Amino acid sequence: MVPWSAEDGLDLEGYRNTLLPPKEIFFPRWEPMLRYSGWGRNLRWEEVRAPSAGRPAVLFGVRPCDARSLTVLDAVFQDDHPDPYYLQRRRAVVVVVLACTTPGRSCFCADVGGGPADERGADVMAAELEGEIRMWPVTDKGAQLLAETGWEPDPGGRELLEQHMQRTPTPAHGVPAGRYPEALEGRFEDPVWDRLHLPCLGCASCTYLCPTCHCFDVADETSDGGGLRVRGWDSCMFALYTLHASGHNPRPSVKERFRNRFMHKLSYFPKRYGLLACVGCGRCVEHCPVNVDVREVMKELVSDVQS
Amino acid sequence: MTEPASLARSLLEEGRVEVVVGYRPGTLPLRARPHFAFSPEQAAQFIWDRTCTPDLTVYLPRLKGRRVAVFVKGCDARSLVVLLQERQLSREQLVVIGLECPGVVTPDKLPPEQYQALTSATVEGEQVLLRGGSQLERVPVEQLLADPCRTCQHPDPVIQDYLIPTNCGRREREDPYGVVAQFERLEREERWVRLEREVADCIGCYACRQACPLCYCPDCFTDRFQPRWVGPIWSTSDALFFHLARALHLAGRCVDCGACVRACPLGIDLRHVYKRLEQAVKERFGYVPGLDPEAPPVLGTFRPEDPGDFIK
Ligand code: SF4
Ligand code: SF4
Ligand code: SF4
Ligand code: SF4
Numbered sequence: 001m002v003p004w005s006a007e008d009g010l011d012l013e014g015y016r017n018t019l020l021p022p023k024e025i026f027f028p029r030w031e032p033m034l035r036y037s038g039w040g041r042n043l044r045w046e047e048v049r050a051p052s053a054g055r056p057a058v059l060f061g062v063r064p065c066d067a068r069s070l071t072v073l074d075a076v077f078q079d080d081h082p083d084p085y086y087l088q089r090r091r092a093v094v095v096v097v098l099a100c101t102t103p104g105r106s107c108f109c110a111d112v113g114g115g116p117a118d119e120r121g122a123d124v125m126a127a128e129l130e131g132e133i134r135m136w137p138v139t140d141k142g143a144q145l146l147a148e149t150g151w152e153p154d155p156g157g158r159e160l161l162e163q164h165m166q167r168t169p170t171p172a173h174g175v176p177a178g179r180y181p182e183a184l185e186g187r188f189e190d191p192v193w194d195r196l197h198l199p200c201l202g203c204a205s206c207t208y209l210c211p212t213c214h215c216f217d218v219a220d221e222t223s224d225g226g227g228l229r230v231r232g233w234d235s236c237m238f239a240l241y242t243l244h245a246s247g248h249n250p251r252p253s254v255k256e257r258f259r260n261r262f263m264h265k266l267s268y269f270p271k272r273y274g275l276l277a278c279v280g281c282g283r284c285v286e287h288c289p290v291n292v293d294v295r296e297v298m299k300e301l302v303s304d305v306q307s
Numbered sequence: 308m309t310e311p312a313s314l315a316r317s318l319l320e321e322g323r324v325e326v327v328v329g330y331r332p333g334t335l336p337l338r339a340r341p342h343f344a345f346s347p348e349q350a351a352q353f354i355w356d357r358t359c360t361p362d363l364t365v366y367l368p369r370l371k372g373r374r375v376a377v378f379v380k381g382c383d384a385r386s387l388v389v390l391l392q393e394r395q396l397s398r399e400q401l402v403v404i405g406l407e408c409p410g411v412v413t414p415d416k417l418p419p420e421q422y423q424a425l426t427s428a429t430v431e432g433e434q435v436l437l438r439g440g441s442q443l444e445r446v447p448v449e450q451l452l453a454d455p456c457r458t459c460q461h462p463d464p465v466i467q468d469y470l471i472p473t474n475c476g477r478r479e480r481e482d483p484y485g486v487v488a489q490f491e492r493l494e495r496e497e498r499w500v501r502l503e504r505e506v507a508d509c510i511g512c513y514a515c516r517q518a519c520p521l522c523y524c525p526d527c528f529t530d531r532f533q534p535r536w537v538g539p540i541w542s543t544s545d546a547l548f549f550h551l552a553r554a555l556h557l558a559g560r561c562v563d564c565g566a567c568v569r570a571c572p573l574g575i576d577l578r579h580v581y582k583r584l585e586q587a588v589k590e591r592f593g594y595v596p597g598l599d600p601e602a603p604p605v606l607g608t609f610r611p612e613d614p615g616d617f618i619k
Contacts, residue, residue, distance in 0.1 A: 203516070
């Protein structure tokens, strides 16, 4: 996503989705938390926030899968330790979702409880229909934005979109939704992981590009006599992620890390928050260097139980 | 049954190996993917064509000590040789199935919007058929050929127990250091600006490192924190430091398989840096990595006659 100004115009030709998900707007690759100097009794510190934190903005063109991913992130960042960095940005940003009138080849939102016209996570819903952008509010925040910018809310848009969607192929690949927590119950030691993990390289391409992955690390960037405490993205696919100070690593190989990625998305997360941590955006499908396809992994995990 | 499949099948049936690592069709156009066969039945899926891009030798250090058969193209055979030179594997554990390589195609050569709109693609001789819904387009293989394949000096595997020949024609090799010369023509300041610009979008996912068969260190410098070399701030200078340090660690080792560039989701391409290091090692030490499993690694050896004029 990039800053837009009126001179840029709007060209949606061929736009499927952004390479990086909108999470980077709310939960940037890295951000400062506090600055400190001195030592012991002379320690001084002050809280710092990135200039982007809390700056009002409108995100235009977020796809429905990604908008739904924001509800997944909200669940985490509003949990028992509300996260001021994330929430401050979330409050200041209005999300305008653009329905997918032509879904992409790797999209499978409809398999995981979403859909190309899903309004969850949207403040304003927009759709390009018959060569025109139609917009209607979903939340009060969205209604306020439309009122302030002088857009006439378009109540007919929703119906028109529904009609269009009935003529559009559903972005589904037969990935069976809804059964994951049960299907994965007791599967931690299942031999299926021995096979499924084999091609995985153990990079973070899938998790960094995933709109719902939200792991982070907090570390100090030190310099003479002080430093900056920083929070940045981390990935469960890295060995360092679980390395203990003792040198022991409870997830010693790619197999354990790969298993965690899927168990977390499909079992631990839904059990805790009632939401799958995959919204079917297809980014990991498109960008895994070795074509590990989450849709196939999901099918296999469920079909193994049935057979 | 295809030739790769029947060969793999017989190796498994005869119990010569525990596992065969090769290619099978992927779920995206023009993307074959790694396949691991442990049983003769699983061998049926093996293919070999111009979409078989991954360098499979990246998996071998993980399979150390096991009897493995692996499919290797020309460049992959050279990364395998480097792994042998560096004692990461033993020759006895391996059955090497060489693939005479006509060069592979990569979707990176298509504009992203065009690639994403494809529903399927097939390579037929020297043509690639691209299908997007009802649209059909033919483009020459040449247009989608991966950069390393354009300059490849060793398309026939330098090491092999079996060889699967190609029936495709061979192409003229372009100057391997053309990409270096192009970069070196720029002013010094401009070169720096270009390097910074190239890595500015890097998100530090380390897909490049993980896809590299020669980045096998269990403890990469990026994972050390006493001192911490990169991060937690991920600025352009951190990204550049990561990339230049990785490049230096690959000097005299990189075989130009292209896996790192293809793996990058952001399309970051520092091939010219790696080629420059390859060129320097060749000029100074007369050494080309990955040709002889018995040759000591160039930067792991000292000879009194080694040039020292670069130490100032
Ligand atoms: S599944 Fe693919 S993208 Fe994800 S860690 Fe493994 S190799 Fe990297
Ligand atoms: S797991 Fe893959 S398909 Fe699912 S939300 Fe994440 S990137 Fe998208
Ligand atoms: S650095 Fe890149 S081109 Fe060189 S061996 Fe590693 S993956 Fe291949
Ligand atoms: S694969 Fe690309 S984005 Fe990831 S670390 Fe390497 S250069 Fe950076």
